[in-house]
Amino acid sequence: MSTPSTQPPAVEPLRPVDRAWLRMDTPENLMIITGVMYFEPAMDLATLRRVLETRLLRVRRFRQRVVDGPGGRACWQEDPAFDVGRHLRPLELPPPGDETALQSVVGELMAQPLPHDEPLWRFYLVERYKGGSVLISRLHHAIGDGVALMMVLLSLTDLEPRPGAETEDSPFSALMHDNHEVRHAAAERARDVLPEVIALMSRSRAAADRARAKLLLRLSADFGRLVARLPDPKTPFKGRLGVNKRVSWSQPVSLGDVRAIKNAVGGTVNDVLLTAMSGALRRYLQRRRHPVDGLNLRAAMPVSLRKLDQLADLGNRFGLVFVSLPVGIDDPRARLAELKRRTEALKGSLEAAIALGFLHGMGHAPRAIQRLVERIFGSKATAVMTNVPGPRQTLYLGGRAIRDLLFWVPQSGRLGMGISILSYDGRVRLGIATDERLIPDPHAIADCFHHELDAMLELARGS
Template sequence: MAERMSPVDAAWLQMEEPTSLMVITAVLWFDGPLDFERLVRRVEERLVARHPRFRQRVVTRGLWGTPHWEEVPAFRLEEHLRRTRLPPPGGRDALERLVGESMGTPLEPSRPLWELLLVEGYEEGCALLARVHHCIADGISLGRVLLSLTDASAEEGPEREDAFEEPEAPPGTWTRLWRGARKVADSTQAALKRGGELWAEPIQLMDLAVEGARGASALSRLLSLVPDPPSPFTGRLGPVKRVAWSRPVPVEQVRAIGHGTGSTVNDVMMAVVAGTLRRYVRARDGEPKDLRAVVPVNLRSLHEPLPRTLGNRFGMVFLPLPLALEEPMERLWELKRRMDTLKRSPEASVVFGMLTAAGLAPAPVERAAVEVMRRKSSLVLTHVPGPRKPVYLAGARLSGMAFWVPMAGRLGLGLSLFRYAGHVTLGVAVDAGLVPEPRVLIEDFEAELEALAQAVRQVARASSSS
């Protein structure tokens, strides 16, 4: 029997366009070869058997074509888990090309909307490319699902307990934001279970999301945001995507930058991202202006088990990045101030309610509502926490990972920060028609990180000599 798709999951399904597929992409690379038979067993046990969405396809029912989940009569894992080999010499450029090409390829709609590709011949080891449709789950949840395939050692043994690298924050800041957004998520889902009348009245769900003066104020602020100025990162999207990722940066190096300024690792990384984009714009004879990043906010505790049915459980905030400020230290201070303001806002809760309401509306209405929000930002910026200690999959040690949520509408740039085993990696995904060479952004990122570190050292020297 088919199961009706939740409103938020349906919203992500309906957003898909030929030039912006709503598919979450991850690439994991390892220091040695994977045992393919062990990998097959892991996927069967911890993915397919545990989470039914990986055995179900999407079908539509009723007059309005409402999406439902339906069990595939004869599920075949070999249709979703395949292997390939990079041509020699099998370096990073070849893997980045493969990942970018996959981003323009739709998933087969008659099957469950996911695939894994074991990429052999990558450097001294191999890589695993994962693609999962956003209607199955949000990025944080899918990251946890993929990492649940791993073990604490190279040997087969009991499943490891998750211990994630969580974003740092002063006590009570992100906690308040998460709790407020989660309260709205819980209220919305409970309301949906009370009766069918809410399915017919999406506006009641909006009331749940914005009840109270603070919620109404946040909604008003969101709707009144003027569109972002033109930039190299926005415009008409095409089918060709490209990706790149940075070397893993030691978290202690980032923490040292923030130590003297009272900034968290997250504050510092966001400031470096702002400086990276400023460098890119200036190099193309542009005048750097502040741009907003859409930042997903997780509504699930990382300490709770994932539900079997997964689903999307996150809100979003619109973070204005201070590209207009010239000095790295100024950008860090201003970015921290803006981050602290957002942490006290119910904005993530409001966006969750808006996505829920949009998912209940007919597809044209949903697309129009989402388009209004898209024009208020220029890029997607997400943070994915990973394990604190090294992990292994099918006998090989995980060396690193990059992760991207979909680019949508006119947004041609997606950035991700992945923290794993004491390091953080920046992943860049671009629309090739807007940003032809993502590797340039990686070079700008590494230069900006050093520039900010140098600025902090200069301030420290000046303070010690005075």
């Protein structure tokens, strides 16, 4: 008879980039990706637990904690005391239990650190909300980037409401399989649900090949431009941060309306949404009586550098580009044209790859050097902004239809605002997360976003 092993579980060193994200936590800005999922009908905690045990926990990272490995190097290691009950918790909203109460709770959670002696994630289930349920997810950026975690989400879901599905594999469970051939077959299924994300990763590989060919010619020039940029101008969006956060989101917007604007005014869906967001920031600053003429504000935007054959690998494989938003332009058509010109200029840049290289180096550097680099790069932007094309069709979790999705990436350095744009099932939502001390009313920015889109839709109908 074999005896139980007394050896500690094997350790797996963190990649330098992931270690950099782990060390980036500060009380004012925690490096945690927060998501909100609304589904109906309502779900009970036991059903959701079965989904996680069957589908999520097969991914070892969600059973692992960070420990000090050989030579003091941060490593992943199986948590010997792992209990899913510590990570999935029931939550009740304060009265009256409406959207405002939900936003308040999400903001409060954003200010709470995850314990580093346990696996770096937490799920909270609000069982009763508007006839359905809400799942609030919190995952540390050290586990993975937005694309990786989108694949994790997809691996939990079904394409139809199958009874008892929570105890079976998802059609996308193989996305997290160790065998690349098995993952490839699942990736082909994912292409039908997330075609834009798959296309992006195909382009990422082609871009990487082109980058290698021109690296020596362009690297020094792009590096110089990135480092030499002046800090973003002082506005109400920048200043000394506090700990408390505020969260808001827009009402759902039809992607059909966004495409109608695109067809009439020009550009892409992405151009239209970023133009509306730039206009929303302009309107908000005007409400606070801050001058906006000629104003440009940079948004740090993640760019996936994940190759298609790395579809479901966890960890971080993205860089950043700094998009200059023409907040100072009043006319939406002129603002869109200028924004398109600026984003087109970035497409040939190696800026994202250089930023990823910086993150890799920060993971090796002493913590004091990492903090210095964070401050330098944090000064060059006003916000972190993501624009993610999500699933095109309704997905199901535990037999319930997922009706809405929202998420926010963390604001690194000294940034006080995170902006997320996510499309799902023919609609798009804007999410705003802000530092309470700087921007106590993020709902006002969401309102301004709607005003901008309405104005652009009116222009489109008059064309």
